[in-house]
Amino acid sequence: MYCRFGRLGAVLTILAFIVAILILVSLHEFGHYAVARLFGVKVLRFSVGFGKPFFTRKRGDTEWCLAPIPLGGYVKMVDTREGNVAETDLPYAFDKQHPAKRIAIVAAGPITNLVLAVIFYALSFSFGVTEVRPFVGTVELASVAAQAGFAPGDRIVSVNGEPIDDWSKAHTEMVMNLEAGKVAVAVQTGRGEDVVRTIDVAGTPAAAEVIRREGNIGLWPFKILNRVGMVVDNSPAARAGLQPGDTLLAANGEKLDSWQQWTDLFRRSPGLKLAVDYERNGEIRHTDLRPDTEELRDGTLIGKVGIAAERDQAWADQISHRYTPGIGQALVMGTEKMWHYSTLTVKFFGRLLTGQASMNHISGPLTIADVAGRSAAMGLQSYLEFLALVSVSLGVLNLLPIPVLDGGHLVYYTAEWIRGKPLSERIQMMGLRFGMIAMLMLMLVAFFNDITRLFG
Structure with a gap:
């Protein structure tokens, strides 16, 4: 983690992650809160984060809190199942409401996340959209x-x-x-x-x-030319005199026609001197280049020279199209993208259950923080798309029919509405235990994958 975070800036990574959690979790919980208040349910606490609050502010009947563990939040409503409730508060207790109202209150959080995703995507599209046709470059x-x-x-x-x-x-x-x-x-x-x-x-x-x-x-999708596009300062390439615009021709007398061949040569030549022929402004030149040696996590030694290829702009213009949609079009596109990623997420969980997808795809807070920092470093448009994607994931995840998640409560209340009475306490407790075990396993897998990705 520190390797990646150091490159991007630990401060930016942490700030980008905290802002994402504050926005997405706060508005998710506010969805629950707003619909609860709409139906007259008394809300005792609105908390962003878990643990002992370090900030509290009382407004009306509700205590607004910030807690130190930024992995979620909650809205605490008056509920007779959680303790004694004053006689005057009984009409405002959550569990005393009609199942349809409870369904609406519970569903409001995930739905808020999905609506947020549409808004974030639309805002991102307002900066301009680049459509890339499905051509292999x-x-x-x-x-x-x-x-x-x-x-x-x-x-x-x-x-x-x-x-x-x-x-x-x-x-x-x-x-x-x-x-x-x-x-x-x-x-x-x-x-x-x-x-x-x-x-x-x-x-x-x-x-x-x-x-x-x-x-x-x-x-x-994009092609790269056999031409230098960028040279890192004080790198082996810079010391060898290579400059942007130089076309690489041959190494040690052997002609290399593609940039990938050059990349492969540099990687397998750590510390070795290479005689390089290149063209600059129509003139053939020669230089000696010795790649620096870098050790990978598995002990493998590779060479690095500090150059990047130039993109084939003619090909890029042929396969891509950039435009700026209007507000209405951006909202329609945002809705389509939200729906696409929502169905994709549902399909993924379905494949997990059938063994057709790997648990290695699951990411936890460390990876989310890493991606938050990288997307923020790339600019506001990239960060907005990151927020939209995480918001979709939160919305869909919370709608899964797993007890302890919003989706599990929706199943309980729907069954109660159909039956005319709640499910037995025994069934609800069994479901709760199953849900806690399932979520604990999911969290353990997510953290394991995070550590594997970030620490190798």
């Missing part, structure tokens, strides 16, 4: 995508029969289906041929590696 050597036969110029038509119209959807469908079995990707090649690329890595170390690399299957 780059295929990493020895990657999952390379093994499946993908080639630059492929246009992805469908994934497991699901029509594809943009790059984001194509990538998501491929990654989400990796562990469910073979992934059939219909493509149209650069020559106009219709073929199917099959990704078959379910249950293999390659699938686990994709998760570790945050969904990277070695496939990118």
Whole structure:
């Protein structure tokens, strides 16, 4: 964790995470609070965070609190199941309300999160939208995508029969289906041929590696040129005299035609001197370059030279389109994106139950904090999309029919409404124990995955 947080700035990461929790949890709980007050239920406490409050303020009947553990919050209402209630407060007790009112109060929190996601997405889109068509620009050597036969110029038509119209959807469908079995990707090649690329890595170390690399299957929409786009100060490349715009030609007399070949050469040549031929302004030049040595967590030594490739802007212009939608269009797009990620999240949990998805996909607060810092460092638009995605996750997670979550309470109150009486206390306690065990296991898996990702 400290490695990543140090690069991005620990302060920015912590602040971005705290702001996200304050916004998403506060408004989730405020949804419960607002509907409870609408139906006349007395609210005793509104808390953001768990533990002993370090800030309290009494307004009317409600005590507003901030607590030190920023992993959730709660609204405490008058309820006869939690202790003695004054006779005058009985009409305002939560458990004395009609099941329909209790359902509305409980559902208000997750629904607030889903509405927030629409708003955050719409705000993000107001900065401008870049649509990337589902064309393959780059295929990493020895990657999952390379093994499946993908080639630059492929246009992805469908994934497991699901029509594809943009790059984001194509990538998501491929990654989400990796562990469910073979992934059939219909493509149209650069020559106009219709073929199917099959990704078959379910249950293999390659699938686990994709998760570790945050969904990277070695496939990118943009092309890179065999030309230097950026040189890090005081790096081996800078000391060798390389500059942005230089075209790399050969190393030790061997011609290398792609940037990936150069990347592979540098990585497997730590500390070795390389004789590099390059072109600058039509002139062929020569230099010696010795990659720095870096040790990976598993002890492997790799070389790093401190350069990045230049993107093929002509190809980027061909496959992408940027525009700024109006307010109405942005809200419609935000709703569509919220619905897409909501259904995707539900499908994921369904696949978890059937063993077709890995528990390694589950992330906890450490990873969320890490991503919060990275997205905030990239700018407001990226941070808004991060808030929207987390808000969708919170909304859908809380609607799952698991006791201790909002969705579990919705099941209880719906059953009570249908039966005309509450479920027995024994059944409710059994459900509560099951829900606590399930959530505890989920939290343990999430923390384990966080530690694995951030500490290796």
